[in-house]
Amino acid sequence: MSETARLLIPAVVADPNGRFESARPAIAEALALGVGGFALYGGEQDAVRALTRELQQKSRVPLLVGADMERGAGQQFGGATGLPPLAAIAALDDMEALRRAARLTAREARTMGVNWTFGPVCDLDLEPDNPVLGTRVLGSDPERVGRLAVAWIEACQAEGVVACAKHFPGHGRTTVDPHRALPVVSTDRDTLHATDLAPFRAVIQAGVASMMAAHVSYPSLDPSGLPATLSRELLTWLLRQQMRYDGLLVADGLQMGAVMQVAGSEGDAAVRAISAGCDVLLAPRDLAGTAAALERALADRVLDPVRVQQSVRRRLKWAQWAAPPNDWRRPIAADAAWGAQLADRVVHVARGAEPRIGGAMELVVVDDDALVATDGVPASASRLPSREPLAEALRRAGVEVRAADADAGAGAGTTARVVALFGEVRPWKGRAGYAPESLAAVRAACDEARAAGRQVIVLQFDHPRLVGTIPGDAPVVCGWSGDRAMQQAVARWLLARRG
Template sequence: MPHDSHSAPRAPQTPQTPQALLSRMTLEEKVGQLFVLHVYGHHATDPDPADAALNEKELGVRTAAEAIAKYRPGGLIYFGWAHNTRDPHQIATLSNDVQRAALGQSPGVPLLLTIDQEHGVVARVGAPATLLPGAMALGAGGSRDDVREAARIAGAELRALGVFQNYAPSADVNVNPANPVIGVRSFGAGPDAVAAHVTAQIEGYRDAGIAAAAKHFPGHGDTETDSHSALPHIHHTREQWEALDAPPFRAALAAGVDVVMTAHIVVPALDPALDPATLSYPIVTGVLREQLGHDGVIVTDSLTMRGVRTKYGDDRVAVLALKAGVDQLLHPPQPELARNAVLAAVRDGELTEERIDASVLRVLRLKEKLGLFADPYAAPDRVGETVGGAAHLEAADRIAERTTTLLRNDGGLLPLRPDTRRRLLVTGADPVSPSGTTGPPTAVLAAALTELGFAATAFTTGTEPAPEAVAEAVSLAGAHDAVVVTTYDVADGGPQQSLVAALAATGTPVVAVAVRVPHDVARLPEAAACLAAYSWTDVELRAAARVIAGRVPPVGRLPVPVPRPDDPGQVLYPIGYGLSY
């Protein structure tokens, strides 16, 4: 009988041990297990023409199934921009189809399907899946139970989609407010607090049967450069690294984390050769393997990032990462070039087959631990029983309510009451939305406030409001009882700062809601009230609306300090700060 791809396929009949599988693999099949590739399209065998063309350009094949047959990869990573994550039923069906393609190849090794679903500002799977507060918001909530529960919900929904590996949590300690790449993806600036939350998140993913990945080793928290576009340097001494960066990773290893992801950063105190950590034997093997004792899987951050490509070519990057001690090569920009370079390195003696075997065995053991040899499949027709379920959505709202942080409330402006300040203008920034948002932050926040009894009107000015947009917002403010402004990374002298000042000058009270870093409060002295929401996803904006309306008290506390903009050495709002009603 032909198989229905929309129901759960039968599990493999004779699960095999990792060692038995390894003994049957050719060198090419072993090397394939070290790669985690991306493919384009929402379907494994029938992609849209544009996706097929992209696959042809980057992988030399037209479909995901053909890529699996060609490269025999150990895993795939799903992205929204690669059109892998259209809706839960489609994702589960895609997962089953690519697993079937992998198991149809000799010797029949299931794929480890992976994703970056950190939540908050990084989410590849959107609604109707449950969207949860991100790391810094959870850090503001301060509850390990909430962190664990959020991870358990996220993990259960991923597993229902056939995804068994999440590249989370971030174990980076965000000690640099100017960090452009980590920011709210970190739980905070306190090493011990970050360590506690990292542990709780790992526990939650484990409860859901999902492999967590502590990232970005040896710690990406004190950079002013984005490793997606350049190669950052961390100038901590070894003693500073031990005190600031290492504790969350030590905690993750003590919690039995399955995977550690490397960072494309230079840390001279750990490797004076100035190689990116991903390519550094002293860091990957010397520190992570030998000193910290990690014997699980080590995966690179995406090899498409400029931080790992500035010093060596894409062929050498793959070889050097394996020589450093890495097990999995994530998302190489030229998979065929990288694979051939690794094969050539083995044949030329630069890499031994025993070295390859050690990494393959770690990957296979992780797959066995996750149950992939017994049953790697999802049940597409049943995803709605788990993904976006009522209990999960209610839990997300409850958790988010405990994260919103009130930083200023001059004159007791908040909470607003519909009987005294009913007409609200909601204006401000509209950053590019992560998956799962239902519209610009101004529209989402206005809708949430309207549901709470206000007459809220949305007018988006953008993250770089033009003078005409500022003038229009000022004109509208006069007809309203209060203005709620969403802000996103406010710069000194920038147009968002000008917008808030102009609105406040009308005499209409202004409430600012920082939808990314809480540091905006330091640059908005004219705003009578300031809240930190830590993200612009629906769940966090709804929580901010309930705090504004006084339906729930503000109980979040800053997990990072907010310094003076003109004197970063002076702290305006310390860790743990937060007002209450």
């Protein structure tokens, strides 16, 4: 085991059954190398709890165990509470709801042994065609985003869970997916300092424990054109020295195309990221090769031993700071009920008059996300949320939900057709908005029903600003995201409006 291995945070992806049996060999390798933590993707609550307990017991150092939980612990873990996206909560203009969402997320995470959440997103909503942000952001006003992010971070860290502000110095102006290629932000230096950097200054002053660097180039801030993750100018000079940030700095996923385009290999990217100022490195695919590259660089003095020791100490500090998993402040049934109520609050009519439905409906699912090729996409990013919770929730309430190709019988004229349009910004998807094929499918489904004299309702599981791209004039109900929690909230919304 070497100290440089402690700077690696490999990904662990759950099996489709919510357990981790297929990941066992990789986990054993990581523990033998002496990694400093793990990033978990998926899993049932009980399996996650058992895994994190085992990891901490077998590790020679306290571990940071992180996960993407921007939409509550239920975003990743089965049985936990899913919450609306940050953009939806911010739209309520209810600061206490935001704080409570952060507290609930942290409490559920900690009882599973997850002590690090990769959130909140502090990027500004400045580019509608941004392929990686969408509903993940808190808004476009720098001061307001900073204020909301601080509230979220303070509530999260008060529960003993490390928060992570991302993606420094700001991902809001990008139109290229860094999973695929290197985005370049050409905005001038003064504008970036006045706007994009403002939320990060706010969270630094509030004591955010960790921050994630962006795989994005900012030539006005670093003329070399290097992505921030590999830029000493941005991470050491700007962030550490000028902005006086001394928390944990994590590099976004090493396997992403933006970094591979510049560095050429994970080992090279790892060495350059640590040299630039990162402390820990997220989700290397070639764990042993990356660890060996760091060791060689340290032995050859390519990496400064003092610089490496700084990162080792920062990682240890926050792993020790994070509250140990226990039942202190364990979430109760009322917390989950509140989460469902919060989801209900954000569902709204985005176009047309408020619809009412009868006792039966015909459901047409248009899944824009399913159009994305999965070749070369990590398992942690390629698995889509189930599209079944919407229909399941309606059927449990006694609604007859028919498939689109089913025989509707004599009551066809009174059976509403509900078109569920799924499509969000997703890692590796490479675009925002809906593909022409998806919009054509929506149009065809609506036109067919209208021709038969039937009511049509479109359910949109994405940002409400995309409603203008949806063809036709059918009422559109916005559910913000396609997670289980939001599908169930939309089902409740429909049930409350049965005629």
